[in-house]
Amino acid sequence: MLRHWLWGPYSPLGLIIAVFTVAADQANKIWALYFYDLGAKGTVTVTPFFDLVLLWNRGISYGLLPQDSAAGRLGLIAFAFVASVALIVWLSRVTSGLTACAIGLILGGAIGNAIDRIAHGAVVDLFAFHAFGFQWYVFNIADVAIVAGVIGLLYDSFFGGHKKAENPSKM
Numbered sequence: 364m365l366r367h368w369l370w371g372p373y374s375p376l377g378l379i380i381a382v383f384t385v386a387a388d389q390a391n392k393i394w395a396l397y398f399y400d401l402g403a404k405g406t407v408t409v410t411p412f413f414d415l416v417l418l419w420n421r422g423i424s425y426g427l428l429p430q431d432s433a434a435g436r437l438g439l440i441a442f443a444f445v446a447s448v449a450l451i452v453w454l455s456r457v458t459s460g461l462t463a464c465a466i467g468l469i470l471g472g473a474i475g476n477a478i479d480r481i482a483h484g485a486v487v488d489l490f491a492f493h494a495f496g497f498q499w500y501v502f503n504i505a506d507v508a509i510v511a512g513v514i515g516l517l518y519d520s521f522f523g524g525h526k527k528a529e530n531p532s533k534m
Contacts, residue, residue: 369451369455371455373462374454374463376463377467377470378451384474385474387504406491412494413492419487420488436480447470447477453466462519462523465519466516468509468512468515469512473505489503
């Protein structure tokens, strides 16, 4: 019975994408922190519109709801755990590859950022885009995966095959 709740036909696809997302995110952060030593270098200009910069995000998206206390950090970790379990249950019920890929990206991103909170007490953000005086927020691969996953879910909800109505004349 538990297998039915946690495993479905598209579960392997979504979980493989989640594992690759976590691996890419964590490898990038390990490289930036320990091999490239971005913290010691400060802001590194890569192009006129893109910098590498080390930012410790103690909140959620865009640094909202910063949690400097241990209880706040544990609350965000617990939220990520509960959300991950919910995503796995949802993944076990999906009927399209696109939805499975999207959930896998969101799951991998959530786990990647939760690992940061456990290991460092904050999420490691590295990438900063800017142009014409506008500075976008600093983000990481996990954040990109979450946004891409949400876009995939939105696309599937508006244009996916499950929305095609049956032809009433064949009824």
